[in-house]
Amino acid sequence: MDLIRLLKGIAPEISDILEIRYNILRHVYYNQPIGRRGLSQILNIGERAIRTEVNILKELGLLNIESMGMYVTEDGIKTLESLKAVMRELRGITNLEVKLKQLLALDNVIIVPGDSDLDPLVLKDMGKSASLCLRRLIADNSIIGITGGTTMAQVAEEMPEGKVAENVLVIPARGGLGKDVETQSNSIAAKLAKKLQANYRLLHTPDNLDEMTFQAILKVTDIKEVIELINQMNILIFGIGRSDVMARRRQLPETLISEIIEKGAVGEAFGHYFDIEGNDIYESLTVGISLDNFYKIQRVIGVAGGKNKAEAIIAVTSLRKDITLVTDEGAARKVIQLVKKAT
Structure with missing residues (x-):
C-alpha cells in the first residue's frame, strides 16, 4: 500500500x-x-x-x-x-512472509501480526487463519487428520460453520494427551467435524503407552479401523510444540527428559522429538500417525506461534518443505534471527 x-x-x-x-x-x-x-x-x-x-x-x-x-x-x-x-x-507482515518462506524454503507461509506468547488474542487469529487455510484444501471424500493441543483447539473453535464438500471425514491423528478433554484430539476432531457438517471417528487410546499395552490396543477392531483411516488421510493439520514442554506434559521421567534435551531436541510433533536440523531424537510410543505417514500425506498444515517456539518451528519444518506454516509475527522474527545467526 x-x-x-x-x-x-x-x-x-x-x-x-x-x-x-x-x-x-x-x-x-x-x-x-x-x-x-x-x-x-x-x-x-x-x-x-x-x-x-x-x-x-x-x-x-x-x-x-x-x-x-x-x-x-x-x-x-x-x-x-x-x-x-x-x-x-x-507491521510489514507481507514482506515477513516472503522472507520466512525463502529462509525455510517452504511452499507457503501465513503470518498473523503479534506474538501469542504476549497476547492470547493472537492465538485466536492464528486459529482463524489456519481454519480458513484448511477450508480451502477440503474437497469431496477428504479425510482430515488433526492433532491435539491448545492451538488445534483454537483452529476448531475459529472454523466458520458450513459444509465445504461431500463425504468429508475428520479423525484424530493421535491418541489423547493430558487431562484437559477440550484439548484432546478426539474432542477437537469432533468439534471440527460438526463445524464442517462432516463425519468423524474417534481414537479411544491414551497418548503415551508401554509396549505391552500398545500391542494389545493395536488388536482392538475399532482401533484398527481408525488406524487404517489415519493411513489413508490426505489432509493433516497439526501443532508444533517445544520438546521440553511436551515431554513434561506427557509426564516422561525427568532423567529421560534430560537425555532428550541433552541430545539436542528442541521441537515436537505427533510424539516425535527433533533437533534443530530435523533429526528424530526420541519417539513416544503412541497410537496414531507415524513419521512415515507424515511424509506421504498430500496436504499438510503446521501451526505454531510465539517466539519461544522458534527453534521448534525450524526443527519440524525441516522435515518436509511442501507444507503450509501458519505462525505469528513473534515466532517469525525470532526464526529469521536464528536462521541468519546460524548461516
Missing part, C-alpha cells in the same frame, strides 16, 4: 495511534462487555490513556459504553475487519 508507506514517512506517529486503537477495538470485541480498568490491565496501558482513546472511538461511533461495560458497534466491527489488512502492511 503506497499510501501507508507515504503516511509512515511523513507522520510516523500514525502507526502507533492506529495500532493502539486497533488493539482496543479487538480486545473489546473479544471480551465484551468489558470495563476500562479491565481493558487497561489486558493492554498494559494506563487508565487515563485508555479513557482518552475510548472516548475518541465512542465519538467515532465505533464503541458503545454502557453500565455493563464497552461494546463494539456494527460500524466498529466493520472497521476492525477493514483494519486487518492495514495492520499487516504497517
Whole structure:
C-alpha cells in the first residue's frame, strides 16, 4: 500500500495511534462487555490513556459504553475487519512472509501480526487463519487428520460453520494427551467435524503407552479401523510444540527428559522429538500417525506461534518443505534471527 508507506514517512506517529486503537477495538470485541480498568490491565496501558482513546472511538461511533461495560458497534466491527489488512502492511507482515518462506524454503507461509506468547488474542487469529487455510484444501471424500493441543483447539473453535464438500471425514491423528478433554484430539476432531457438517471417528487410546499395552490396543477392531483411516488421510493439520514442554506434559521421567534435551531436541510433533536440523531424537510410543505417514500425506498444515517456539518451528519444518506454516509475527522474527545467526 503506497499510501501507508507515504503516511509512515511523513507522520510516523500514525502507526502507533492506529495500532493502539486497533488493539482496543479487538480486545473489546473479544471480551465484551468489558470495563476500562479491565481493558487497561489486558493492554498494559494506563487508565487515563485508555479513557482518552475510548472516548475518541465512542465519538467515532465505533464503541458503545454502557453500565455493563464497552461494546463494539456494527460500524466498529466493520472497521476492525477493514483494519486487518492495514495492520499487516504497517507491521510489514507481507514482506515477513516472503522472507520466512525463502529462509525455510517452504511452499507457503501465513503470518498473523503479534506474538501469542504476549497476547492470547493472537492465538485466536492464528486459529482463524489456519481454519480458513484448511477450508480451502477440503474437497469431496477428504479425510482430515488433526492433532491435539491448545492451538488445534483454537483452529476448531475459529472454523466458520458450513459444509465445504461431500463425504468429508475428520479423525484424530493421535491418541489423547493430558487431562484437559477440550484439548484432546478426539474432542477437537469432533468439534471440527460438526463445524464442517462432516463425519468423524474417534481414537479411544491414551497418548503415551508401554509396549505391552500398545500391542494389545493395536488388536482392538475399532482401533484398527481408525488406524487404517489415519493411513489413508490426505489432509493433516497439526501443532508444533517445544520438546521440553511436551515431554513434561506427557509426564516422561525427568532423567529421560534430560537425555532428550541433552541430545539436542528442541521441537515436537505427533510424539516425535527433533533437533534443530530435523533429526528424530526420541519417539513416544503412541497410537496414531507415524513419521512415515507424515511424509506421504498430500496436504499438510503446521501451526505454531510465539517466539519461544522458534527453534521448534525450524526443527519440524525441516522435515518436509511442501507444507503450509501458519505462525505469528513473534515466532517469525525470532526464526529469521536464528536462521541468519546460524548461516
